[in-house]
Amino acid sequence: MSGLSGLESWLQNNEKGCLRERESVGGGCINDTGVVRTDKGESFFLKHNRNAHESMFECEAKSLKIMADTDAIRIPRAYYYDDHCLLLEYLEPGKRKDNYWELFGQQLAAMHRHTAPEFGLDFATFCGTTLQPNSWIRDGYHFFAAQRLMMQGKLAHEQGYLKRGDMEQLERICHRLPSLVPEQPASLVHGDLWSGNAHTGPEGEPVLIDPALYFGWREAELGMTALFGGFPEAFYQAYDEAWPLETGWRERLPLYNLYHLLNHLNLFGGGYLSQVCGVLRRF
Template sequence: MAKVPEPVRTWLAERGYTVQGLEPVGGGDINQAYRVHTREGATFFLKRNPAAPADMFAREAEGLQALRTAPRGPTVPEPYLWGSDFLLLEDLRPAPRRPDYWPRFGRALAHVHQVHGPAFGFEHDNYIGLTPQPNPWTADGYAFFAQHRLLYQAQLAHRRGLLPAADVHAVERLATRLPELVPPQPPSLLHGDLWSGNALTDAHGGPAIIDPAAYYGWAEADLAMTALFGAFPDAFYRAYQEVRALEPGWRERFPIYNLYHLLNHLNLFGSGYLGSVRHILRRFS
């Protein structure tokens, strides 16, 4: 039976709350999630993973804090307390989606992408799932995406015996072609892992985002992830462009960005993703 970490009990007690129980919450592939109920009626959201890298939840909290600073962005839960194996968050208490959920979400994400960093990267390296995500500050977006996204994942998969050398070479060829395939873009604040499972609602039915792998990068890369496992509705993309215009051909470029996530899934979940990786490499390398 799951237990509330002692630091969480102490933190809650210092604020006048007594833990009443834990309610398991499904949906995650990597962490266990619970709603913490208190005798006072307040609820909190708790993520646990005893096998997590020691700084994983600290880096997630850092990403949440960055996203919370974006003016007019989606709702982002406040991180309250974290340790090597847990993260305590604001409970979003999701309500049913409002009728205008998707247009509001599109505009809100565009406002996030209007926040620009000093370069490509982030304050610290963090994680995409359980995979380390290197974020060294890099002036050139093409070099950043090539070295610290595509090639990092490809070389990791090769070392693990999941990606043959010929496929690594194909990733290298694609990386050299990035300047001709991808338009110049400024370093925008990104969620970093924006598939449908990380797009929720807040207590009012409005858009909310969770579980970031945040960094400053190409905004189109964030949009591409929204289409990887079933695209968001067209209303989302139309509303996004009311705030922030996209270069022609943006949909056709999505597979280039999503190669990063498919390589990561290859590393996390195994050879079932190799075919999808090769499909993109045949098209673009």
């Protein structure tokens, strides 16, 4: 646990004790993660990365606080962060409630009802290790085109994954967004909501972790839930009952997921290229 002197000082200054043991927890591919315990019997969840972007853990801590302030869904509290680590409330997973997915759908809809007059956020966030720009803009189509699709597309082009013809297809999609996507308010969205970021709390309740936060289209949030296998149908039904969705929302999900597929292409390589090109051709 070298390089954690700032954390150790915080624990002692807040009478939490000294670090005594650490139990590694898998599931992430970016940070070292684990449960840490002190000599006073306190338990916390620790994320540690000596090569992290200097603002990554600060952004995550601020994002968790914003989501928690909605009182819509359970969010772990962030206690301490610096350039290399983030100390969180440890929510030991319990047995999922029988209505976990229904509750999740209802609570996510409640969080999405927290809206802003413009799209974006006061600070940039991270989707994986990719810096995600969030400059405020009133036009949601322009926001999604410029700060989501074209931003990722340009990165993929610079790395040699996308050719000129692919970029032209992407630009045409951006111009067509107003005819492809219904108008939606700027909702507070988690931003990276796949199954790995849907945690279960001590009482079996839904918990959101690892946000890529911003105010954006709520349908785009549902798109990410469907990208890697999808959530159970009970989740979508409960969401739709809590805040009805526009007709045809399922058919639009691959369009929203083009952003995440491009991000995975840029982060993990050409294995995602065929999926990206498939969406480009479709729309």
